[in-house]
Amino acid sequence: MRILLKVLAAPVILVLMLSVWICSLMLYCSAFVFGLISTIIGLLGLAVLVTYSVQNGIILLVSAFLVSPVGLPMAAAWVLGKVQDLRYWIQDLIYG
Template sequence: MRLILKILVAPIIVVLTLFVWICSGLLYCSSFILGLAGTVLGILAVLVLLTGAVTNGIIVLVMAFLVSPFGIPMAAAWLIGKIQDLRYAIQDRVYG
């Protein structure tokens, strides 16, 4: 019975492993690009704040935070970590 379970779970572990690898690569590339965009938006937000449009400056600052490495990329990294935790939990439970 345990052998059948190991055989059935093996493809799920392989799929989760490949999914995490692909998502990690995409996250690495997108974090670099979004980091550059966050820098540009941050500079733009400071310029908008200096012109006196405080509301628009705050909106651009929030957008800069979301695309910075501490915003959306960090949430994606957390989600990838949870998927990897799920893979390890399944693997530990089935394979001992």
Template sequence: MKLIFKILSVPIILVIDLFTLVCIGLISFSAFFLRLVSGIVGILGVFVLVTYSVKNGLILLTIAFLFSPMGIPMIAAHLLAGVQHISSAIKNL
């Protein structure tokens, strides 16, 4: 019974692992561009904060944080770790 389950779960594990691999590549590729956007928006946010409006400057700095490697890419990495955990749980059954 356990052998049959392992044989049936191999395609599911393969799809999850390939999906994880593609997502890791996308996160790595997009992190470079998001880092550039974050830097530009961060500098613009500081200038707006100092010269124009505190509220608009803080909004731009928040957007810069979301585009930084600690924002949206980190959320994606945590979700991807959850998918990898599911894959390893299926493998251990």
């Protein structure tokens, strides 16, 4: 019975492992691109804040924060860590 459980859990662990690798690569690349984009939006937000409208400048600065590596990519990294924790939990439960 234990061997059957190991055989059934192996593909699940493999899929989780491959998805974590692929998603972490995508997260690394997207964090770099989003960092550049957030810098541009942040500078634009400061310029709009000083010259045009305070409300629009604040909106641009908040969106620059969300796109920055501290915003949404950090939330994606947290979710990716939870998926990896799930993989390790299944692996420890099944394989001891």
